[in-house]
Amino acid sequence: MSLSEFDLIDRYFAHCGALRPDVELGVGDDAALLIPAAGRRLAWATDTLVAGRHFPEGADPAAVGHKALAVNLSDLAAMGAQPAWATLALTLPEAEEAWLTGFAAGLCDLATEHEVALVGGDTTGGPLTVTVGVAGFVDRPLPRGGARPGDGIWVTGELGGGGIGLEVVLGRLTPGDADGEVLRERYYRPQPRVRAGRALARRATAAVDVSDGLAADLGHILAASGAGATLELVDLPLVPAGVRAAGEEVARQAALAGGDDYELVVTLPPAVEEEAVAAVAETGGTLTRIGTIDPEPGLRGRGADGHVALLAAGGHDHFRRDP
Amino acid sequence: MSLSEFDLIDRYFAHCGALRPDVELGVGDDAALLIPAAGRRLAWATDTLVAGRHFPEGADPAAVGHKALAVNLSDLAAMGAQPAWATLALTLPEAEEAWLTGFAAGLCDLATEHEVALVGGDTTGGPLTVTVGVAGFVDRPLPRGGARPGDGIWVTGELGGGGIGLEVVLGRLTPGDADGEVLRERYYRPQPRVRAGRALARRATAAVDVSDGLAADLGHILAASGAGATLELVDLPLVPAGVRAAGEEVARQAALAGGDDYELVVTLPPAVEEEAVAAVAETGGTLTRIGTIDPEPGLRGRGADGHVALLAAGGHDHFRRDP
Structure with a gap:
């Protein structure tokens, strides 16, 4: 089948994850418009999964969708952040309906579970690669450099x-x-x-x-x-x-x-x-x-x-x- | 040469773009820590370039770096936003020093020109694909849906x-x-x-x-x-x-x-x-x-x-x- 880029985003990812009042404009415009929580810092991370490297070719698309978001939420977790928003940049060889349905289910279910809204993205043709970006709020950050002898x-x-x-x-x-x-x-x-x-x-x-x-x-x-x-x-x-x-x-x-x-x-x-x-x-x-x-x-x-x-x-x- | 993921980020992208006081923690931790401007909305966009599709294989790496950021800044421009922060997810077949030096120069020069700080990223092996995420501040957003007859x-x-x-x-x-x-x-x-x-x-x-x-x-x-x-x-x-x-x-x-x-x-x-x-x-x-x-x-x-x-x-x- 031949779905264009715009159909893809609208059809599979327009309502993905939680509905959040701090999302003024989500998927479908040039950029998402978001309302940061007053006085809280923002944590932002991004991670890529590549087919044949981070998951085998032919893997269950729902698992790929889950994992692509999970590894990013894990980065926010390691910063002590509460996740809020995510973006998806999906490169895939062809727009297969069954694959996309499964992928979206895996990603969006995990997003809903963690009260994350997918707010934007880009789909493009090419070798299967999934880059997710996540942002969330932090009150007390957990950086890497604070360990002390005796801890x-x-x-x-x-x-x-x-x-x-x-x-x-x-x-x-x-x-x-x-x-x-x-x-x-x-x-x-x-x-x-x-x-x-x-x-x-x-x-x-x-x-x-x-x-x-x-x-x-x-x-x-x-x-x-x-x-x-x-x-x-x-x-x-x-x-x-x-x-x-x-x-x-x-x-x-x-x-x-x-x-x-x-x-x-x-x-x-x-x-x-x-x-x-x-x-x-x-x-x-x-x-x-x-x-x-x-x-x-x-x-x-x-x-x-x-x-x-x-x-x-x-x-x-x-x-x-x-x- | 064989540079690991961590070397790559530290070596080529740790100090990329503008120094901004609203970046509390940039490249090198699990997530970037950022201080949103009080009372301003955030615009967030992401776009991917794929080799052989958005630029020819063998293209000047500095041009690829420039363009990967430029297409994203263009999305923020179309929302009337002032760019602030960017992330880079870079998938590349091998860690070639000359290519990375050129790519970083192209991307980071444009970031500096627009007062954007690169705050995080991920590098991984695979077919050449560049996903940049950008975020910036908006006072009066420019969505797509406001055109009226006679405009x-x-x-x-x-x-x-x-x-x-x-x-x-x-x-x-x-x-x-x-x-x-x-x-x-x-x-x-x-x-x-x-x-x-x-x-x-x-x-x-x-x-x-x-x-x-x-x-x-x-x-x-x-x-x-x-x-x-x-x-x-x-x-x-x-x-x-x-x-x-x-x-x-x-x-x-x-x-x-x-x-x-x-x-x-x-x-x-x-x-x-x-x-x-x-x-x-x-x-x-x-x-x-x-x-x-x-x-x-x-x-x-x-x-x-x-x-x-x-x-x-x-x-x-x-x-x-x-x-």
């Missing part, structure tokens, strides 16, 4: 599901049905920790989301804070389906270097640990202590035997890896 | 340079050196009419920028306003180099359906015409009357002989055209 390192939810999920999606690992489904969902439908991010915003000294693997992403906190860290490797909250499917060692490696988990890693001064755990629990989430910020630079890991070794800085590099 | 239709600058310029770039037209250079520049380095847009914001009833050709873009105003229009075809301000290179008929066709001109088309009630022309002149621009808004739907053109004919709605469709 505990904490992580929401479970790690390793994204990396092992990709192996399942690619057919390189074949766990039982139930575990396979859990792991595929972890890869395709990460849940951005927006509520946990807001709960932590008043308490954490630094935060980052785990998109490229714990080691690389925690590394950003360390670099920005001028500090080092020691991780308690046995304390990493590994996704149980991943441990069953691939074994504990592989699951731990996936947590450290696999990426695609979209959990939040935060640093907490000991005095606020208890209330932070309670605040995240109130949002329905969990928080696990996995290490400590050190004055000495470098990222170390302590194993089950008590030995400490330097961890490779590695992690996901978007110029190297193909799913 | 004059006016356009900034000159038309047809984008469409004929593409023919020159592709080697399908070989004018003399000076004209060739002018036309190539029109295609590669459109000048977004930001100052003219702000000058018109207090006066025009509707506005749109000419990205897809005058007929298609004016069509958006007509559809949103529930009106029709008659264009005086002999009054279209055609770029003289284009008329010399391709003849008047082809140049007029390029103006109507070629796209890539990034001039503003606005509708002005007769009472404000004079002051609007003067206000745009003060910004160094020109404004030419090219037609009238009619109560009857449809877009008509009056030729040199006085005959009026319906114009095809046509124009640029991003799913059909390849440069």
Whole structure:
């Protein structure tokens, strides 16, 4: 079929996500017109998913739509922001109705869940690439550079599901049905920790989301804070389906270097640990202590035997890896 | 060479464009932190350029960087907004230093010229695609739906340079050196009419920028306003180099359906015409009357002989055209 650019936006994305009173003019004009909340800062992030790199060619379009927004909401979550508005720049080889319907459903359902309005966008022909932009409001920002020696390192939810999920999606690992489904969902439908991010915003000294693997992403906190860290490797909250499917060692490696988990890693001064755990629990989430910020630079890991070794800085590099 | 994603952003885009006091945190964290101006609305737009579709493979990277920002600033101009912040999502096959240096120079120079700060972005591997997001402040917005019968239709600058310029770039037209250079520049380095847009914001009833050709873009105003229009075809301000290179008929066709001109088309009630022309002149621009808004739907053109004919709605469709 041949839908023009204008039909596409109007037809699939004109009423996408939440209806918000702060959107004066949404999809369909040269630019969206928005009313920022008085006295609040704005957080703005953008992230791209490329077919064959961030998701396999032929992936369920609803999963692609979900993930394209989820990875961006995860960036806002890591800043302690409350998401409000999103834009979509969609490049696709052809305007296939079934694909677009599924994609829009995946993206717009997640937008509605987080009270986000899609306010504008652009569709163009070309290799399948999805760039979403998101903006939201911040009262107490959570930058990367505030970690201090003695702070505990904490992580929401479970790690390793994204990396092992990709192996399942690619057919390189074949766990039982139930575990396979859990792991595929972890890869395709990460849940951005927006509520946990807001709960932590008043308490954490630094935060980052785990998109490229714990080691690389925690590394950003360390670099920005001028500090080092020691991780308690046995304390990493590994996704149980991943441990069953691939074994504990592989699951731990996936947590450290696999990426695609979209959990939040935060640093907490000991005095606020208890209330932070309670605040995240109130949002329905969990928080696990996995290490400590050190004055000495470098990222170390302590194993089950008590030995400490330097961890490779590695992690996901978007110029190297193909799913 | 193998630069990772993080190196790329830090190295080429960390200090890109203007230094602005309303940027609390720019490139390098999970999200940018921005301080919206109190009491002003925000205009937000995003547009994608795809290699082989919006510019030829092998195009000068500085021109690609310029154009990727320019087409977005043009959207803000058509809303009467003053640009402030931009994000860049860059997908590229490999991290080539020379290409990135040129691209960044083209984008960041134009950002500086318009006092825009690049505040965030994402780089990823894949087919060359550039998505820029821009946001700015609006006092009196210029939506598309306000045109009224009797309003004059006016356009900034000159038309047809984008469409004929593409023919020159592709080697399908070989004018003399000076004209060739002018036309190539029109295609590669459109000048977004930001100052003219702000000058018109207090006066025009509707506005749109000419990205897809005058007929298609004016069509958006007509559809949103529930009106029709008659264009005086002999009054279209055609770029003289284009008329010399391709003849008047082809140049007029390029103006109507070629796209890539990034001039503003606005509708002005007769009472404000004079002051609007003067206000745009003060910004160094020109404004030419090219037609009238009619109560009857449809877009008509009056030729040199006085005959009026319906114009095809046509124009640029991003799913059909390849440069």
